[in-house]
Amino acid sequence: MxxxxxxxxxxxxxxxxxxxxxxxxxxxxxxxxxxxxxxxxxxxxxxxxxxxxxxxxxxxxxxxxxxxxxxxxxxxxxxxxxxxxxxxxxxxxxxxxxxxxxxxxxxxxxxxxxxxxxxxxxxxxxxxxxxxNPGGYLKIAHRAHLVDALKQQARFLQDEFGDPVSFITKERLASDYMQHAYAHGGLLFPYCFxxxxxxxxxxxxxxxxxxxxxxxxxxxxxxxxxxxxxxxxxxxxxxxxxxxxxxxxxxxxxxxxxxxxxxxxxPVLSSVIVTEPLSEAQLSACGLKPGVMVMDTRALKYYYRLLPDGRLLFGGRGAIRGKDADKAVYKQRLLAALIDSFPALRHIQLSHFWSGWVSVSxxxxxxxxxxxxxxxxxxxxxxxxxxxxxxxxxxxxxxxxxxxxxxxxxxxxxxxxxxxxxxxxxxxxxxxxxxxxxxxxxxxx
Ligand SMILES: Cc1cc2nc3c(=O)[nH]c(=O)nc-3n(C[C@H](O)[C@H](O)[C@H](O)COP(=O)(O)OP(=O)(O)OC[C@H]3O[C@@H](n4cnc5c(N)ncnc54)[C@H](O)[C@@H]3O)c2cc1C
Structure with a gap:
C-alpha cells in the first residue's frame, strides 16, 4: 500500500x-x-x-x-x-x-x-x-470509573454551549442501544449522523x-x-x-x-472491518440499531456502527507502515476486539477489510x-x-x-x-x- x-x-x-x-x-x-x-x-x-x-x-x-x-x-x-x-x-x-x-x-x-x-x-x-442516516453519536465509557468524567463532560457542554447532549445510563444502553460487554454509560450527541x-x-x-x-x-x-x-x-x-x-x-x-x-x-493508518449482514438472531443478541454511531473512551479507540443493510462496520488503529497495512494480523485484531465487545457475534464472517492514512498534527x-x-x-x-x-x-x-x-x-x-x-x-x-x-x-x- x-x-x-x-x-x-x-x-x-x-x-x-x-x-x-x-x-x-x-x-x-x-x-x-x-x-x-x-x-x-x-x-x-x-x-x-x-x-x-x-x-x-x-x-x-x-x-x-x-x-x-x-x-x-x-x-x-x-x-x-x-x-x-x-x-x-x-x-x-x-x-x-x-x-x-x-x-x-x-x-x-x-x-x-x-x-x-x-x-x-x-x-x-x-x-x-x-x-x-440520523441516529446520533454515542460515546461510551469502556470502564465504570470513566462514567463520572462523561457526566461532567455532558454538563460542561450543556452549560457552556447549550449542547443537547444527554447522558445514557448503563441500563438504558443495554435496553435501547446495544448488548455490549464494556458499555458502562454513554453520551448521546443527537445531531450527528x-x-x-x-x-x-x-x-x-x-x-x-x-x-x-x-x-x-x-x-x-x-x-x-x-x-x-x-x-x-x-x-x-x-x-x-x-x-x-x-x-x-x-x-x-x-x-x-x-x-x-x-x-x-x-500520516497514521486507521483500519476497518465490515461483517456479512447480521442474522435476526445476531441482531437481537447484540441489540444494535442502524443509525447510531459508537466510539469508546479507550486511548486506542474503537468505532462502530450498524450499516443500513445490517452489516457491522468496526474500526480502529491499523499497522504502522504502509507495507504492512493489508496483513491479516490487523484484520484479526479488529475481529477479536469486535467479538470481545459483542460476544454474541463470535461466529460472524467478515466481508471487507481496508485501511487509510489520517493526518495527525x-x-x-x-x-x-x-x-x-x-x-x-x-x-x-x-x-x-x-x-x-x-x-x-x-x-x-x-x-x-x-x-x-x-x-x-x-x-x-x-x-x-x-x-x-x-x-x-x-x-x-x-x-x-x-x-x-x-x-x-x-x-x-
Ligand atoms: C479508516 C478511516 C476511518 C475514518 N472515519 C472517520 C469518520 O467516521 N468520521 C470522520 O469525521 N473522519 C473519519 N476519518 C477521517 C476522514 O476520512 C478524513 O479526515 C477526511 O476524509 C479527509 O479528507 P481530505 O479531502 O482532506 O483528504 P483525502 O480524502 O485523504 O484526499 C486526499 C487526496 O489527495 C490525493 N493526492 C495525494 N497526493 C497527490 C498528488 N501529488 N497529486 C494529486 N493528488 C494527490 C489522494 O489521492 C487523495 O485522494 C477516517 C479516516 C480513515 C482512514
Missing part, C-alpha cells in the same frame, strides 16, 4: 481499495488532463477538502482546476466510517477552553456545529443520495463539476516549479500553470511535497492556512482522524481565503502554522511506543 512517509507519489489512477463502500457504489469517472493548460487556481487532491474547495471557488466564479492522482474520494474520503461528527482533532472542548479561553472555545464550537450543518446543506442542495462516505464524495464532485470546476483524475502532481509569480504543476501527461495552489492532499501528502508543510504532520488540532513566505499557496491538514464534517468546512474556508471574500474568524486553525515534528525520522518509533502504552492503559486502567 502507498506509504506517504516513503513514497514520492500516491500512484496514478489506482483502483479504489476493496472496501465495502466501493463494492456497494461505482463513483463517476472524470477524465485525465492530457494537454498543458493555465488555470487561475489549482486544487491538488480530490477528497472532501479539495472537492468542497473547488465547489465553493466555482460558485464564486473562479476558474478552478482540481488534479486528483487516482480517483475522486480515493483517499480517506472514500474509506472512512461515515461518522459526521461535531469536531476535529483530539482536543476536548474543555481542553480548548483551557488553552484558548472561553470566547475562542465558544467560537470553535459554533464553527464545528456549522461544519455538520454544511454537510447536511450540501446533501440537500445537491440531492446527494448518500444514505444519510452517518453517511456512505464514497457516495458523499461523489456527490461533492458532481456539484463541483456542475458549478464549473474542471475535475481531472489520474493526474498526480509529481513536480512543482515556481516561474516568477506562477506555479507550474507537473503531472505525467500534462502541466498546469496557476496563480494560486491549494494543497488538499492531507494524510496522503507525499513525502517532501512542499517545504511549507514538510514534516509538519504524521503534533498539537492535536488542524490548520487551514498559507505556508510562511508563500502567499499564493494554501493548505488544510492535520484533522487527526476526524474530518468528514471538518474537511467540508475547511474547503469552504479555503475558498474564502483564496478569493479574500471573507475575513477568517478568530480561530486557532487560521492563526498559526502546523508545528514541525521534532526528530521526525523517529515518528514511527514514537507511534509504536504509544500503541504499547495505549494497549496497557486500555487493559488495566
Amino acid at each position: 502507498y506509504d506517504p512517509l516513503t513514497d514520492s507519489s500516491p500512484g496514478q489512477l489506482a483502483n479504489y481499495p476493496d472496501s465495502y463502500w466501493a463494492s456497494s457504489f461505482s463513483p463517476t469517472n472524470y477524465p485525465g488532463l492530457q494537454t498543458d493548460i493555465h488555470s487561475d487556481v489549482v486544487v491538488i487532491g480530490g477528497g472532501y477538502t479539495g472537492l468542497s474547495c473547488a465547489l465553493h471557488l466555482a460558485r464564486q466564479g473562479v476558474e478552478v482546476t482540481l488534479l486528483e492522482a487516482n480517483r475522486t474520494g480515493w483517499g480517506c474520503s472514500g474509506r472512512n466510517g461515515g461518522f459526521v461528527l461535531n469536531g476535529t482533532g483530539r482536543l476536548s472542548y474543555l481542553q480548548m477552553q483551557q488553552k484558548w479561553g472561553k470566547q475562542t472555545a465558544n467560537l470553535l464550537y459554533r464553527e464545528n456545529r456549522a461544519a455538520i450543518d454544511s454537510v447536511a446543506e450540501l446533501i440537500e442542495q445537491g440531492e446527494v443520495a448518500c444514505d444519510a 452517518g453517511v456512505h462516505p464514497l457516495k458523499l464524495a461523489d456527490g461533492y464532485a458532481r456539484m463541483a463539476s456542475n458549478a464549473g470546476a474542471s475535475l481531472y483524475q489520474g493526474n498526480p502532481v509529481t513536480g512543482w516549479q515556481k516561474q516568477a509569480d506562477k506555479h507550474v504543476l507537473l503531472t505525467p501527461q500534462a502541466k498546469v500553470t496557476a496563480n494560486k495552489v491549494v494543497i488538499a492532499t492531507n494524510g496522503y501528502t507525499p513525502n517532501k511535497f512542499h517545504a511549507g508543510i514538510d514534516r509538519r504532520h504524521f 503534533l498539537d492535536d488540532y488542524p490548520r487551514i492556512n498559507q505556508p510562511e513566505h508563500d502567499n499564493s499557496v494554501y493548505y488544510a491538514m492535520g484533522y487527526c482522524g476526524s474530518g468528514v464534517s471538518f474537511a467540508t468546512r475547511a474547503g469552504y474556508r479555503l475558498a474564502q481565503m483564496v478569493t479574500g471574500s471573507e475575513p477568517m474568524p478568530a480561530l486557532p486553525y487560521f492563526q498559526s502554522q502546523l508545528t514541525k515534528f521534532p526528530f521526525s525520522p523517529f515518528r514511527r518509533l514514537g507511534l509504536s511506543a504509544f500503541y504499547h502504552w495505549g494497549r496497557l492503559k486500555d487493559e488495566w486502567l
Whole structure:
C-alpha cells in the first residue's frame, strides 16, 4: 500500500481499495488532463477538502482546476466510517477552553456545529443520495470509573454551549442501544449522523463539476516549479500553470511535497472491518440499531456502527507502515476486539477489510492556512482522524481565503502554522511506543 512517509507519489489512477463502500457504489469517472493548460487556481487532491474547495471557488466564479492522482474520494474520503461528527482533532472542548479561553472555545464550537450543518446543506442542495442516516453519536465509557468524567463532560457542554447532549445510563444502553460487554454509560450527541462516505464524495464532485470546476483524475502532481509569480504543476501527461495552489492532499501528502508543510504532520493508518449482514438472531443478541454511531473512551479507540443493510462496520488503529497495512494480523485484531465487545457475534464472517492514512498534527488540532513566505499557496491538514464534517468546512474556508471574500474568524486553525515534528525520522518509533502504552492503559486502567 502507498506509504506517504516513503513514497514520492500516491500512484496514478489506482483502483479504489476493496472496501465495502466501493463494492456497494461505482463513483463517476472524470477524465485525465492530457494537454498543458493555465488555470487561475489549482486544487491538488480530490477528497472532501479539495472537492468542497473547488465547489465553493466555482460558485464564486473562479476558474478552478482540481488534479486528483487516482480517483475522486480515493483517499480517506472514500474509506472512512461515515461518522459526521461535531469536531476535529483530539482536543476536548474543555481542553480548548483551557488553552484558548472561553470566547475562542465558544467560537470553535459554533464553527464545528456549522461544519455538520454544511454537510447536511450540501446533501440537500445537491440531492446527494448518500444514505444519510440520523441516529446520533454515542460515546461510551469502556470502564465504570470513566462514567463520572462523561457526566461532567455532558454538563460542561450543556452549560457552556447549550449542547443537547444527554447522558445514557448503563441500563438504558443495554435496553435501547446495544448488548455490549464494556458499555458502562454513554453520551448521546443527537445531531450527528452517518453517511456512505464514497457516495458523499461523489456527490461533492458532481456539484463541483456542475458549478464549473474542471475535475481531472489520474493526474498526480509529481513536480512543482515556481516561474516568477506562477506555479507550474507537473503531472505525467500534462502541466498546469496557476496563480494560486491549494494543497488538499492531507494524510496522503507525499513525502517532501512542499517545504511549507514538510514534516509538519504524521500520516497514521486507521483500519476497518465490515461483517456479512447480521442474522435476526445476531441482531437481537447484540441489540444494535442502524443509525447510531459508537466510539469508546479507550486511548486506542474503537468505532462502530450498524450499516443500513445490517452489516457491522468496526474500526480502529491499523499497522504502522504502509507495507504492512493489508496483513491479516490487523484484520484479526479488529475481529477479536469486535467479538470481545459483542460476544454474541463470535461466529460472524467478515466481508471487507481496508485501511487509510489520517493526518495527525503534533498539537492535536488542524490548520487551514498559507505556508510562511508563500502567499499564493494554501493548505488544510492535520484533522487527526476526524474530518468528514471538518474537511467540508475547511474547503469552504479555503475558498474564502483564496478569493479574500471573507475575513477568517478568530480561530486557532487560521492563526498559526502546523508545528514541525521534532526528530521526525523517529515518528514511527514514537507511534509504536504509544500503541504499547495505549494497549496497557486500555487493559488495566
Ligand atoms: C479508516 C478511516 C476511518 C475514518 N472515519 C472517520 C469518520 O467516521 N468520521 C470522520 O469525521 N473522519 C473519519 N476519518 C477521517 C476522514 O476520512 C478524513 O479526515 C477526511 O476524509 C479527509 O479528507 P481530505 O479531502 O482532506 O483528504 P483525502 O480524502 O485523504 O484526499 C486526499 C487526496 O489527495 C490525493 N493526492 C495525494 N497526493 C497527490 C498528488 N501529488 N497529486 C494529486 N493528488 C494527490 C489522494 O489521492 C487523495 O485522494 C477516517 C479516516 C480513515 C482512514
